[in-house]
Amino acid sequence: MTTSSVFYALALSLLSSCTTIQAFAPSSFRPSAAALVATTTNTALGMFTGIVEEMGTVVSMQDRNDMTLWDGSTGQGTELTLRGNVVMDGAYLGCSICVNGVCLTATVLDDAQGTFTVGLAPETLDKTYFRSLQPGQAVNLERASEIGGRNSGHFVQGHVDGTGTIIDKRIDGDSLRIVVQVDDEFADNIVRYVVPKGFIAIDGTSLTVVDVDMEKRTFSFMLVEYTQKKIIIPQKSIGEKVNLEVDVLGKYSETAMASLLPRLEALEAKVESLERRLATTGESGNRSTGASQAWSQPPSSQGTPEATAARPRTRMINEGTPKFGDNISDDGVLGGDPNSVMMRPESSSADENGRRVNVAPDPKMDDSGGISGNKFYRVQ
Numbered sequence: 001m002t003t004s005s006v007f008y009a010l011a012l013s014l015l016s017s018c019t020t021i022q023a024f025a026p027s028s029f030r031p032s033a034a035a036l037v038a039t040t041t042n043t044a045l046g047m048f049t050g051i052v053e054e055m056g057t058v059v060s061m062q063d064r065n066d067m068t069l070w071d072g073s074t075g076q077g078t079e080l081t082l083r084g085n086v087v088m089d090g091a092y093l094g095c096s097i098c099v100n101g102v103c104l105t106a107t108v109l110d111d112a113q114g115t116f117t118v119g120l121a122p123e124t125l126d127k128t129y130f131r132s133l134q135p136g137q138a139v140n141l142e143r144a145s146e147i148g149g150r151n152s153g154h155f156v157q158g159h160v161d162g163t164g165t166i167i168d169k170r171i172d173g174d175s176l177r178i179v180v181q182v183d184d185e186f187a188d189n190i191v192r193y194v195v196p197k198g199f200i201a202i203d204g205t206s207l208t209v210v211d212v213d214m215e216k217r218t219f220s221f222m223l224v225e226y227t228q229k230k231i232i233i234p235q236k237s238i239g240e241k242v243n244l245e246v247d248v249l250g251k252y253s254e255t256a257m258a259s260l261l262p263r264l265e266a267l268e269a270k271v272e273s274l275e276r277r278l279a280t281t282g283e284s285g286n287r288s289t290g291a292s293q294a295w296s297q298p299p300s301s302q303g304t305p306e307a308t309a310a311r312p313r314t315r316m317i318n319e320g321t322p323k324f325g326d327n328i329s330d331d332g333v334l335g336g337d338p339n340s341v342m343m344r345p346e347s348s349s350a351d352e353n354g355r356r357v358n359v360a361p362d363p364k365m366d367d368s369g370g371i372s373g374n375k376f377y378r379v380q
Helices: 003-018 033-038 122-127 184-193 248-288 290-295 305-310 322-326
Strands: 054-068 074-083 096-099 102-110 115-120 138-143 162-172 175-182 199-202 205-213 218-223 241-246 347-350 356-359 377-379
Touching: 054 115, 074 102, 096 115, 162 184, 162 218, 175 184, 175 241, 184 241, 184 248, 199 218, 241 248
Parallel strands: none
Antiparallel strands: 054 074, 054 138, 074 115, 096 102, 096 138, 102 115, 162 175, 162 241, 175 218, 199 205, 199 241, 205 218, 347 356, 356 377
């Protein structure tokens, strides 16, 4: 598995921990079919697939000064009313509906008129082109995905990252090729996540990126004949805006890498430091062991006087070494510190066979010079 695959898997696990995605859970952890049937009411999540269900229309958008806030006071806000047929099926107050790629909460439902109303927060107005919406304008609509349902697109949160501008449109066979330039104010937060053959949501439509020009902050995508008739993008002209949401897994991957890279860099620096120290030590050792290097000669030359003189002399302790012999007493016991030997003569006696026995307790085991109940014997 490549490094990118590891971080992509990590990002998927992080995303799964934030939202229940049963399709990727092991079978042992998935709810039973009976459980799914029992919980089909209001099981929609605030997640989307980018597969537009229908094109709706804008009914109205207005600023209000009489909106009731949480503490009972009144405040100012913006409300958007839209008409749709498919998204009204199963809709309930508080449900999430994706409008041109923006996850919005239904606050008013009018089944008779087939309309629903949503509130637009200042952040939504700042990151999208919704300020320019006009009555009668077409919009892409999608209901939130169901637990365990199919996902034919990708994970779309409905959290728009910014806007782009259509700068080119042309026919390519039966497909429509469109080039979008990311608007300057959002370029830094969007372009780095757009990769060739990666996912991106444009006006809420899950699309595949064809190519990217990082310098010009542009990317292209293609719409097949079927998709062209199901979404609003083909209806837009060059110069019009689109809402953009990059693949959230790219963001999670970047976050994971940001926490890991400093540790990797520190480890690499430590390895480089150790390598330099080893190289320095090796050079110093080579200079100080010239004689040893001189001895590393072919076997045919090792017997020559020059080679013998160059051979390093190794001193070894053996029984013939005076130092070793000086420390041995007449009875064969190593002299010096008595605590450095296991046997020490203290008294003599004869066993039943008339042999002399030296009784020598182990001073290491008894500081008082004896061992209670235990003696070591050496028969001479």
